[in-house]
Structure formats: structure tokens, C-alpha cells
Amino acid sequence: QVQLVESGGGLVQTGASLRLSCLSSRRPFSSNAMAWFRQAPGKEREFVAAVSGHGGMTYYADSVKGRFTISRDNAKATVYLQMNSLKPEDTAVYYCAARRTVVATTTEALYDSWGQGTQVTVSS
Numbered sequence: 026q027v028q029l030v031e032s033g034g035g036l037v038q039t040g041a042s043l044r045l046s047c048l049s050s051r052r053p054f055s056s057n058a059m060a061w062f063r064q065a066p067g068k069e070r071e072f073v074a075a076v077s078g079h080g081g082m083t084y085y086a087d088s089v090k091g092r093f094t095i096s097r098d099n100a101k102a103t104v105y106l107q108m109n110s111l112k113p114e115d116t117a118v119y120y121c122a123a124r125r126t127v128v129a130t131t132t133e134a135l136y137d138s139w140g141q142g143t144q145v146t147v148s149s
Contacts, residue, residue, distance in 0.1 A: 027051035027138040029121045034143030037111055045106040047121030047140055054102035055079055058129040060136060061095060061106045063117035070120065070133060074106060078127025111147045118142040
């Protein structure tokens, strides 16, 4: 079982930026597609962004397109989520996820490893 450790969450105001990081213990890191999901209070977990093993393909939820960017540094075994123009509705616990293939997907059930989550709170 791979270990995923997220960091970078916090409390910010509307319009601010944050960058989340997720460090993976799996090697080679490039063999895994990675994704970010989030869960707001009282809501189901939802897809945010995904990236293929070598970073060539990315996918985004409509709600974050143009504001969030997913990227990865395979040498550092880390995936990032740059979040700009944050809104109160972005408030959630953000989870990093990995799957044992280079092919990214938006489907939560196809990811086999999950981090503990990091809280992002955007105040209005």
C-alpha cells in the first residue's frame, strides 16, 4: 500500500491562492496516475483534477477549470494542485489519490490509494 502525504492546506480569503502538495512513497512514481478529490461538509467526495503518469494528460472538474492546475514532479514523487482565485465554495478537505496505472481517470472508485486529506478553508 502506497503512502500519500498531503500538505499545503490552510485558511485564506476569497481570491487568494494555495498550492497543495502530495508526496508518494511508491516507486517509480511515474507509473501512477494521480488525482485530487475534495469533500465539503455534508457533501460527497468529488473529483477535482487528475494527471497521467508522465504528466501529458490532465483532467479537471468544470468547477475548477481555469483556476486550478495539477502538475507533478516525478523526480520528487510529488503531485501538486495550484489553486488560484479561490472561492468559499472551494472549502473542503482535499485528498490526494493514486492508481496503479499511468492512465488518469475522473472515477473515484478506480483509485486504490488515498492520503489523509488536508483542509482548505476560504473565507468570504
